[in-house]
Amino acid sequence: MSKTIVALDFSSRQEVENFLRPFDEPIFVKIGMELTYACGLDIVPLVKDMGHHVFLDLKLHDIPNTVKGGMKNLAKLGADIVNVHAAGGIPMMEAALDGLAEGAQGKRPLCIAVTQLTSVSQEMMNNQLGISGTVIDCVKHYAQNAKAAGLDGVVCSVHEAKAIHDVCGKEFLTVTPGIRLLTDDRGDQKRVATPEYAKEQGCDYIVVGRSITKSDDPVKTYHQIEEIMEG
Ligand SMILES: O=c1ccn([C@@H]2O[C@H](COP(=O)(O)O)[C@@H](O)[C@H]2O)c(=O)[nH]1
Numbered sequence: 241m242s243k244t245i246v247a248l249d250f251s252s253r254q255e256v257e258n259f260l261r262p263f264d265e266p267i268f269v270k271i272g273m274e275l276t277y278a279c280g281l282d283i284v285p286l287v288k289d290m291g292h293h294v295f296l297d298l299k300l301h302d303i304p305n306t307v308k309g310g311m312k313n314l315a316k317l318g319a320d321i322v323n324v325h326a327a328g329g330i331p332m333m334e335a336a337l338d339g340l341a342e343g344a345q346g347k348r349p350l351c352i353a354v355t356q357l358t359s360v361s362q363e364m365m366n367n368q369l370g371i372s373g374t375v376i377d378c379v380k381h382y383a384q385n386a387k388a389a390g391l392d393g394v395v396c397s398v399h400e401a402k403a404i405h406d407v408c409g410k411e412f413l414t415v416t417p418g419i420r421l422l423t424d425d426r427g428d429q430k431r432v433a434t435p436e437y438a439k440e441q442g443c444d445y446i447v448v449g450r451s452i453t454k455s456d457d458p459v460k461t462y463h464q465i466e467e468i469m470e471g
Pocket residue numbers: 247249272354356357358359395396417418419429447448449450451
């Protein structure tokens with residue numbers, strides 16, 4: 241499976257088809273809120289049927305019973321990875337796994353937890369969110385909770401991936417958005433890194449959206465990034 245997950249942050253099925261058409265191999269894509277809210281959940285089996293791997297990034301965060309019911313239904317779609325917010329706590333994450341086990345036809349999707357969004361800076365976390373301490377300690381703590389709940393890994397920034405592997409083990413997945421090429425604008429992202437640094441830090445997967453989707457030649461940019469990650 242490819243180590244580069246392309247965020248399909250589009251608002252129509254047509255844009256998805258236009259984007260994927262030039263790729264002559266299966267790739268790993270992320271379907272998030274923008275696309276799901278525009279096209280509905282049917283977009284997941286549609287992209288799977290084209291042969292691509294899917295990370296369904298809906299970041300569930302609610303009381304355990306609601307998350308369990310939600311995951312039971314998401315499990316039927318055939319996504320490879322689904323996720324929740326670690327801030328929902330250990331009982332909520334355990335409930336997510338129960339729902340997946342009940343709903344999956346065959347192997348359940350991997351389930352990972354978002355730690356601190358990559359759009360959150362140290363200053364924001366302390367002063368707006370009211371969480372004291374360092375981002376890295378908060379992310380490590382959330383990762384340990386996710387592991388205790390039985391999840392398969394976390395979403396974090398590249399800057400925390402090594403520390404998470406140290407405390408949670410090498411098998412515990414680190415999926416890292418906030419990827420920017422040196423010439424890119426960082427936009428709304430705060431904890432950013434290049435694919436080269438992600439590779440150096442041992443990230444299992446990187447999530448890349450605009451650097452690929454808004455590039456003049458998305459297929460070429462995708463392959464350049466994949467070469468770095470697989471090299
Ligand atoms: O902490 C997080 C969790 C999820 N994301 C998602 O990843 C992509 C990143 O897109 P870029 O265009 O490469 O910035 C996007 O779909 C986010 O919803 C994240 O960025 N940070």
